[in-house]
Amino acid sequence: MIKIKRFALLPGRKPSGLRSLGFAFIAVAATFIAATIVGHESFGQANSEQVLIYYGNETTEEAAASKNYVVLLAALRNYGGRDGQAIADEIDEDTRLSPAATRAESHALLQSCGRLHANIAVFTNELVASRRFLFCRAGSHDADSLSFADVAAASDNLLNLTPLSRPEYLQAALARVASLFPDRPVNAFLFTHSHGGIGMALMPRVSAEVADFDSATLQRIWELRSSSPDWAALKGTTKLDYWRVLAEVSRTYGMRFALIFRQACESGLDSLAEYRMIPETVGLIVHTAMADLPTGKIDYASLVSDAEAAPDLTRAFAGNLTAQGMHVDSKGTLLYWLVPIYLWSLPPMLFFLPLVLWIGWACLAHPRRVKILRRRGNGPTPSRAR
Numbered sequence: 001m002i003k004i005k006r007f008a009l010l011p012g013r014k015p016s017g018l019r020s021l022g023f024a025f026i027a028v029a030a031t032f033i034a035a036t037i038v039g040h041e042s043f044g045q046a047n048s049e050q051v052l053i054y055y056g057n058e059t060t061e062e063a064a065a066s067k068n069y070v071v072l073l074a075a076l077r078n079y080g081g082r083d084g085q086a087i088a089d090e091i092d093e094d095t096r097l098s099p100a101a102t103r104a105e106s107h108a109l110l111q112s113c114g115r116l117h118a119n120i121a122v123f124t125n126e127l128v129a130s131r132r133f134l135f136c137r138a139g140s141h142d143a144d145s146l147s148f149a150d151v152a153a154a155s156d157n158l159l160n161l162t163p164l165s166r167p168e169y170l171q172a173a174l175a176r177v178a179s180l181f182p183d184r185p186v187n188a189f190l191f192t193h194s195h196g197g198i199g200m201a202l203m204p205r206v207s208a209e210v211a212d213f214d215s216a217t218l219q220r221i222w223e224l225r226s227s228s229p230d231w232a233a234l235k236g237t238t239k240l241d242y243w244r245v246l247a248e249v250s251r252t253y254g255m256r257f258a259l260i261f262r263q264a265c266e267s268g269l270d271s272l273a274e275y276r277m278i279p280e281t282v283g284l285i286v287h288t289a290m291a292d293l294p295t296g297k298i299d300y301a302s303l304v305s306d307a308e309a310a311p312d313l314t315r316a317f318a319g320n321l322t323a324q325g326m327h328v329d330s331k332g333t334l335l336y337w338l339v340p341i342y343l344w345s346l347p348p349m350l351f352f353l354p355l356v357l358w359i360g361w362a363c364l365a366h367p368r369r370v371k372i373l374r375r376r377g378n379g380p381t382p383s384r385a386r
Helices: 016-043 068-079 081-111 157-161 169-177 215-223 239-253 272-276 300-306 313-323 333-347 349-366 365-379
Strands: 049-056 119-124 132-136 146-149 186-193 200-202 256-263 282-287 329-330
Touching: 016 300, 049 081, 049 169, 049 239, 068 081, 068 215, 081 119, 081 132, 081 349, 081 365, 119 169, 157 300, 169 186, 186 239, 200 239, 239 272, 272 333, 272 349, 300 313, 313 329, 313 349, 329 333
Parallel strands: 049 119, 049 186, 186 256, 256 282
Antiparallel strands: 119 132, 132 146, 282 329
16 A cells, blocks of 8 residues: 655745645644544543444345345356356355354454443344344343344345345444433444445445346346446445444434444545545544455454453554554544545556656757757767767
């Protein structure tokens, strides 16, 4: 990844040119550092109720056994060649790895009941299918199975197979946690584990709906796989929707988020539009930038063990996740990640524009030098030859 280099500012009587630029960078850096420190301190409210919320959007058995999966995997293996076979194997492997990882992570969290200085709420697709979630109060050694809201079904069947992909479920889960503490504000540590993408925060592993396509159509689809038809568009909760839900919950229930961990591939900041959607009630944001995240990579046993012995959960979670290769930012420092994204999106010719402009300026400002250079390029002058 591209990192921002530090700038040195030399003392002088009157800042100008690069010195002014240096002052500007120092001011911005100071602002980001202050935002990180102040933001962290402001989330340590003594009268708030600390709750760790685990929101695991795993691939469900219903999705894996659906007609859509059967048709898709058969088409990939029959018409996709070596690439299609590899993709089919990855999708098939995910049907085993994803639910296993979610169960292991939620189990590690619930094992810390009574030792972690926070309440623990666990939501998974497997749990909400039976309209319940698990909740362990701080100081208690047992988790209770509590009722969960009956959210209306979506018009898209794929989303109904993995309901926690939907923003309505994320909002319902956060609202349900807030309802457990009607007299105290909630200071949440939100861990959302899901498949993700550049613009997606929560989504199913398979978004293409091909259950009703015949064999000839599926073969043509593979031959034209560079296209992006509507039926193959990514489904679920976009990154903009993700922050919109958190902002709405903060306004309605006064919930604040000391730390958010988006445990998904490419879970970093995507655009300035997303940055503007991040509510001020969010403290630290843990993400993977634009990198992939293998299923089961995060060691929750280590994460919980460090947090149990720490007086400050925010620092403990942030430190452990940093050690496990994640990136931790405040809203201010998160802006740094937009630099490589926007540089990568620029046309390659723009990088040569300064050189072209300099050559043009040299030709216009110093025509005599240009003539001399041309003469030198054509060989020695007659006088020198003699």
